[in-house]
Amino acid sequence: MKVLGINAIYHDPAAALVVDGRVVAAAEEERFSRRKHGKRPLPWSAWELPELSAAWCLAEAGIRPEELDAVAYSFDPGLMVTPEETGLFDDGDTMRKRYAEMAPDFLAHALPGLDPAKVHFVKHHVAHAASAGKAAPQRDNAVLVLDGRGEAHSHLAGRYVDGQLEILAGQSLPHSLGLMYEELTDHLGFLRSSDEFKVMAMASYGKPRFLGELSELIRATDDGGFRTERIDFTEFAPRLGRGDDWTEAHADLAASVQQRLEEVLVDLARWVHARTGEKTLTMAGGTALNCVANTRILAESPFEEVWVQPAAGDAGTALGAALHVAAELGERTEPMPGAALGRGWSDDEIQRWLDTAAIDYERPDDVAEAVAEVLADNGIVAWFQGRSEYGPRALGHRSLLAHPGFEANLERMNDVKGREQFRPVAPMVLLERAPEIFSRGPIPSPYMLFVHDVAEEWRERIPTVTHVDGTARIQTIDPATEPLVHRMISAFERRTSLPVVVNTSLNTAGRPMVDDPRDALECFGSAPVDLLAIGPFVVRRPRRTPRP
Numbered sequence: 001m002k003v004l005g006i007n008a009i010y011h012d013p014a015a016a017l018v019v020d021g022r023v024v025a026a027a028e029e030e031r032f033s034r035r036k037h038g039k040r041p042l043p044w045s046a047w048e049l050p051e052l053s054a055a056w057c058l059a060e061a062g063i064r065p066e067e068l069d070a071v072a073y074s075f076d077p078g079l080m081v082t083p084e085e086t087g088l089f090d091d092g093d094t095m096r097k098r099y100a101e102m103a104p105d106f107l108a109h110a111l112p113g114l115d116p117a118k119v120h121f122v123k124h125h126v127a128h129a130a131s132a133g134k135a136a137p138q139r140d141n142a143v144l145v146l147d148g149r150g151e152a153h154s155h156l157a158g159r160y161v162d163g164q165l166e167i168l169a170g171q172s173l174p175h176s177l178g179l180m181y182e183e184l185t186d187h188l189g190f191l192r193s194s195d196e197f198k199v200m201a202m203a204s205y206g207k208p209r210f211l212g213e214l215s216e217l218i219r220a221t222d223d224g225g226f227r228t229e230r231i232d233f234t235e236f237a238p239r240l241g242r243g244d245d246w247t248e249a250h251a252d253l254a255a256s257v258q259q260r261l262e263e264v265l266v267d268l269a270r271w272v273h274a275r276t277g278e279k280t281l282t283m284a285g286g287t288a289l290n291c292v293a294n295t296r297i298l299a300e301s302p303f304e305e306v307w308v309q310p311a312a313g314d315a316g317t318a319l320g321a322a323l324h325v326a327a328e329l330g331e332r333t334e335p336m337p338g339a340a341l342g343r344g345w346s347d348d349e350i351q352r353w354l355d356t357a358a359i360d361y362e363r364p365d366d367v368a369e370a371v372a373e374v375l376a377d378n379g380i381v382a383w384f385q386g387r388s389e390y391g392p393r394a395l396g397h398r399s400l401l402a403h404p405g406f407e408a409n410l411e412r413m414n415d416v417k418g419r420e421q422f423r424p425v426a427p428m429v430l431l432e433r434a435p436e437i438f439s440r441g442p443i444p445s446p447y448m449l450f451v452h453d454v455a456e457e458w459r460e461r462i463p464t465v466t467h468v469d470g471t472a473r474i475q476t477i478d479p480a481t482e483p484l485v486h487r488m489i490s491a492f493e494r495r496t497s498l499p500v501v502v503n504t505s506l507n508t509a510g511r512p513m514v515d516d517p518r519d520a521l522e523c524f525g526s527a528p529v530d531l532l533a534i535g536p537f538v539v540r541r542p543r544r545t546p547r548p
């Protein structure tokens, strides 16, 4: 059984392919089109499809469009209500509905040979839910979808028992934790439904002194849902334009909203635990990328485990929709094998790219050792290995790496990437060494979706990755699943006694993550990076001036 999943309606268009119950490919359109987030989430872009990523998924599996058993589209226009009934008064919804209704025809046009009758509409939050509850390794679980909006709702609480979803609660619009956080993102001068993680980073610089006022405006209800009243953020701090300097009041506002969000999410988790008694909570939806909140849910709710879909934003609904429809058609689906579901290249293919670029390169005995050598000498390395990641985080396949032992490297990395200086960078750590350095968040933590406390005695040893509040958003590296990355960090540890390297995504500001070898060469060519490690090859940067 072959099911293609499609996310297209709002942002982060993506495609995923499930064959005989197994996830074989998943990728975001931005990695192909080189346009960050694929498109802006505007009503008149709702028709645009992830054409390139969908075509690649099929090519990767050697499948023609006419051979698909189903296409799962992660939005059901039949469930939409009027702009007045949502309470959002968004006239664009009329256009979104029309475009979504026409999606089967658009898809048949984009994938010649596809029968439009094979397109299934999947409720947006059922697609998010499946991306968590059916992709997680724990087959039975409680599930929370924490989103901006779907057809008429912003959240779903439920459980998966033997692969079947039981929906227990759903908060209808206009109440939405995701839209409330987007509003704040906009108020603070950042890009709505894109830069929410910057608000989370800013929150760690502030004090939650507005918590009292916000508690009434944002609150959980006893039916598993919540209320988000309209908040005039100017009462707390003036609106900022793009690039304006923020003040203490802005950081305090971010801290207050962040903390209130965390409290409400913990309440929602407690409710779904009380209704299900499950050991494991799975989560998806854009708000589930809030790793500070995720950590509080793990610490303060009764769940023993929390598993978050690494592509928790709308991109993940392509995967979830495909898993959901495959199950509806009678397939027993398997958990996702990991996040490395995108494009990859053979050594020969990579070598051809390097030859085409007419650039000097070497093939060292072991690329892991060659990289560790440069990192130990405080060089910056662009690391391009294996298949690219599904979701917004670099997880050791398309990464910029650096030495974590120098405080100045945070500014250096943010300069290389051309991004704000208050943004933290994160560590990758050998799984077996993680418990002595990091606490509070879960270990293993393979997808960077939780924050951890850095042990006091380690903060001075790894200052680059220790955030201002003594935390770090770690990725643990398991030798069983990431043998090459594990070998590289082990080689770095032999030279420096640090089992940790700095890991940030391989891109520069405002651009999608590097995906193919040409992107890697372009990024390497324009950024002051010392070494590009691409497959088994390395390209060194000759310098006319000494390295900082």
Ligand SMILES: [Fe+2]
Residues within 6 Å of the ligand: 124, 128, 147, 148, 149, 150, 285, 286, 313, 314
């Ligand atoms: Fe969503």
